[in-house]
Amino acid sequence: MPKGFKLNAELRESIIERRPHAQDKYMAAWYLSNNHHQFKMRGTEKLHPKDWRIMNRAPRPIASKPELLSPGGSLEKLRIAFLYGADAVYASGKDFGLRGFAHNLDTEGLAEASLIAHRLDKKIYVAVNIFMRQADLKKIPPYLEYLQDLKVDALIISDPGVLLLARKYAPEIPIHLSTQANTTNSSSVEFWQEQGVRRINLARELSFREMAEISGKSKAEIEIFVHGAMCMSYSGRCLMSAFLNPPGPQRSLNRSANSGFCTQPCRWSWGLVEEKRPGEFFPVQQDSRGTYVFNSKDLCLLEEIGALARLGIDSFKIEGRMKGPLYVASVTRAYRQAIDRCAYRGRKTEDGGRKTEDRGRKAEDGGRKAGDRGRSTEDGGRKTEYRVEPNWIEDVQKVSHRPYTKGNLFESAQRHKSNVETRISYLQTHTLAGLVRPRPDCDSMSADPGAGGKIFVEVRSRLVPGRRLEFLYPDGSSASHFLDSFEDINGNRLSEAHPNRWIRFCVDFPVFPFQAVRVSNKIGPTAETEFLELCEPLV
Numbered sequence: 001m002p003k004g005f006k007l008n009a010e011l012r013e014s015i016i017e018r019r020p021h022a023q024d025k026y027m028a029a030w031y032l033s034n035n036h037h038q039f040k041m042r043g044t045e046k047l048h049p050k051d052w053r054i055m056n057r058a059p060r061p062i063a064s065k066p067e068l069l070s071p072g073g074s075l076e077k078l079r080i081a082f083l084y085g086a087d088a089v090y091a092s093g094k095d096f097g098l099r100g101f102a103h104n105l106d107t108e109g110l111a112e113a114s115l116i117a118h119r120l121d122k123k124i125y126v127a128v129n130i131f132m133r134q135a136d137l138k139k140i141p142p143y144l145e146y147l148q149d150l151k152v153d154a155l156i157i158s159d160p161g162v163l164l165l166a167r168k169y170a171p172e173i174p175i176h177l178s179t180q181a182n183t184t185n186s187s188s189v190e191f192w193q194e195q196g197v198r199r200i201n202l203a204r205e206l207s208f209r210e211m212a213e214i215s216g217k218s219k220a221e222i223e224i225f226v227h228g229a230m231c232m233s234y235s236g237r238c239l240m241s242a243f244l245n246p247p248g249p250q251r252s253l254n255r256s257a258n259s260g261f262c263t264q265p266c267r268w269s270w271g272l273v274e275e276k277r278p279g280e281f282f283p284v285q286q287d288s289r290g291t292y293v294f295n296s297k298d299l300c301l302l303e304e305i306g307a308l309a310r311l312g313i314d315s316f317k318i319e320g321r322m323k324g325p326l327y328v329a330s331v332t333r334a335y336r337q338a339i340d341r342c343a344y345r346g347r348k349t350e351d352g353g354r355k356t357e358d359r360g361r362k363a364e365d366g367g368r369k370a371g372d373r374g375r376s377t378e379d380g381g382r383k384t385e386y387r388v389e390p391n392w393i394e395d396v397q398k399v400s401h402r403p404y405t406k407g408n409l410f411e412s413a414q415r416h417k418s419n420v421e422t423r424i425s426y427l428q429t430h431t432l433a434g435l436v437r438p439r440p441d442c443d444s445m446s447a448d449p450g451a452g453g454k455i456f457v458e459v460r461s462r463l464v465p466g467r468r469l470e471f472l473y474p475d476g477s478s479a480s481h482f483l484d485s486f487e488d489i490n491g492n493r494l495s496e497a498h499p500n501r502w503i504r505f506c507v508d509f510p511v512f513p514f515q516a517v518r519v520s521n522k523i524g525p526t527a528e529t530e531f532l533e534l535c536e537p538l539v
Contacts, residue, residue: 065339066309066316069223070332072124073104073321076435077328078113079514084329084474085336088123089113090156092321096128096140107146114150123153128166129178132159144170154199167196174198179225184210186217193220201317204230204299208409212311221314226301227331227396228319230407300396300404302338306386309342325460326432327399329472329516334395337476341386391476398430398518432460433469433519436511437502440489454504455511456489459497461519471509472516479509 072078072089081089091113092104105113110126117124126147132140140162147155148170155173157163158180166175176199177183177192184203192200199221202211215222273279301308305316316339318331396404434457463483471479486505487493497503 065342066313068332068335068339069125069315069317070328071318071321071323072113072328075105075109075113075116076514077325078116078124080325080328080516081332082117082120082122083512083514084333084472084516086122086332088125088153088315089117090125090127090317090321092127093143096130096136096143096162110147110152111150114152117153118151125154125156125176126152127156127178128162129156129158129180130162131180132161137161137165140165141169144173148173156201160195163195163197176221176223177201179203186214189214189218189220189222193218199223199314201225205408208304208307211308211313211409215311215313222312223315223317224308224313225299225319226305226308226316226335228299228323229402230296230299230319296402297405298402299407301406301409302334302392302396303388304406304409305335305338306342309339309386323400324432325435326430326516326518330395330399330518333472333474333476334392336474337389337392338386389476391478395476397427400426400428400431402426428521430470430518430520433457433463433467433517434459434461434503436471436513436515436517438513440502454506456502456504457517459501459503460499462499463497463503463519464495467519470518471507471511472518479507481507481509 067087068085069088069090070081070084070086072081072086072091078089078091091110093110094104094106114124116122128140128144128147130136144155144166152173154176155166155170156176156178157166158178163175166173175197177197179201181192181200182203183189183192183200184206189200197220200218201223202214204225206214211222211224299319308316316335318335320327320331437456437458439456463486465483465485467483469481469483471481473479483505485493486497486503488497489502489504494503
C-alpha cells in the first residue's frame with residue numbers, strides 16, 4: 001500500500017478477496033435479487049505499460065446497450081445510482097478531481113465505493129482530471145498506486161502529464177479521457193488511443209453529424225454527456241473563476257475551475273458599464289435584470305437517446321457530482337428506462353469500425369429532425385419504436401435544474417432557440433422529502449424496512465402532516481402516500497419533522513433502503529397545474 005494511503009484490515013481483505021463488507025450486505029441482498037440492469041465487469045489482466053497500445057488497438061466487443069454512467073460523488077449517492085439502474089458511477093477522491101467543492105470520498109470511502117460496485121458487478125471510475133501543476137508531480141503517483149490497489153475500473157484523465165504518470169504507476173487501470181481534453185475529431189481520437197486511452201468523452205461542442213462520423217471511425221470507446229449543467233467555455237476549460245477570485249490576504253485558495261474549485265461565475269447576472277458612466281448598466285439582451293450571455297441552460301438529450309444509441313455510442317454520462325440524491329435517483333431512472341427502450345445497437349465491422357444506420361442520410365443535422373421523438377428502427381427484422389414517456393419527462397422536470405436545451409447537437413434547434421437562459425434562479429418544483437432507512441433495531445441492512453407495519457424515513461426537508469409523498473422505484477413507477485401523521489423512532493407523535501431526523505409511519509406498499517422520497521415544494525391545488533405548465537414545452 002502506498003505511503004500515506006491506509007485502509008483498515010477488514011476493508012483491505014474485502015477488496016483483495018472481492019467479498020462483501022459487513023456494511024454492504026443490505027445492498028447485495030436487495031439489489032442482486034431485484035435489479036435486472038447489471039453490466040458485467042470485464043476481467044482486468046496485468047499488462048506491461050508497453051502493451052497498452054496493442055490492447056487498445058484491438059477491436060472490442062460492444063454491449064447490447066450503451067452504458068449508463070451516473071454521478072457517485074458520495075457513498076450515499078453511489079448506492080442510489082446503482083439502485084436506480086446505473087451500470088457504472090464516477091467519483092473522485094479529496095484531491096485531483098475537478099469538483100473540489102463536492103462531498104468527495106476520502107481514502108476509505110474510495111475503498112468502500114470500489115467494494116460496493118464490484119460486489120454488484122458494477123463499475124466505478126475515479127476522476128483524476130485536474131490540470132496538474134508542478135507541485136502535484138510528487139503527490140499524484142502514490143495516489144495512483146493506491147487506486148490500482150483498490151482495483152477501480154478506470155481513471156478519468158485530461159492532462160497528458162497525468163496520463164503518463166498513470167501508465168507508469170497504475171498500468172493495470174484503463175484510462176478514460178475527460179471531456180476537458182477537448183476531443184473534437186476522429187484524428188484526435190486516434191492520437192489518444194495511441195497513447196493508451198481506452199475511452200474518450202467527446203467535447204460537448206460537437207453536432208450530431210460530427211458525433212456520427214467520429215463514432216463510425218473510432219476503434220476506441222466513445223462516451224458523451226447526455227444530461228446536466230454545461231460550462232460557458234470550451235469543454236469546461238474556463239478561466240473566469242480564477243480571474244475573478246484571485247488568491248489574496250483573505251483567500252489563499254486557488255479558485256481555478258481547472259483545479260476543481262469553480263465558483264460558477266458564468267451563472268451570475270452581468271451588466272455592461274461604460275467608463276464615463278459609472279453605475280449605469282447596459283444589458284446586452286433586452287432584459288432589465290442584466291446580461292446573461294454566459295448563463296447556460298442545462299443539457300437534456302432524453303428525446304435523442306434512440307438516435308444516439310444507433311450511432312454506436314458506448315456510454316451515456318449524466319453530469320451532477322454536486323447534485324443531491326433526488327437528482328441522482330430521478331435522472332438515472334429516467335435514462336435507464338430510455339436506454340432499455342432502445343432495441344437497436346450499431347455493430348462492429350471486421351476492421352473495428354462501426355456500422356451506423358443511415359450515415360449518408362441527407363436530412364438536416366445528421367439525418368434526423370430535432371424534436372422527432374418517435375422513430376422506427378430494425379434489429380434482425382423486428383421493428384421497434386423509441387418514444388419518450390411522460391413519466392420520464394416528469395422525472396427530469398421534478399429535480400432542480402435550469403431550462404433544458406439540446407446544446408449544440410442540432411444546428412436547426414440553435415437557430416430557433418438560444419442555449420442561454422435569461423433567468424438567474426433554478427427551477428425546482430419538488431424536493432427530497434427523505435430517504436427510506438432500515439429499522440434502527442436491526443443489524444442487517446437487508447431487512448425489510450417495512451417489517452412490523454411501519455417504515456423509517458430520514459427526513460431531508462421539513463415535513464408536516466398533510467403532505468403527499470412520492471416513493472420512487474427503479475422501474476420508473478412511483479407510489480403516492482398522504483402523510484396524515486408520523487412519529488419519531490420512539491413512538492412519540494410529531495407535528496413537524498426537520499432535516500436529519502428519523503420518523504416512522506405506515507404505508508401499504510413495499511419499500512427498500514435508500515429509496516428516494518420526493519415532495520412538492522408547494523401545497524394546494526395550484527401545484528399540479530403549475531407543474532404541468534412547466535412540462536408542456538417538452539411534452
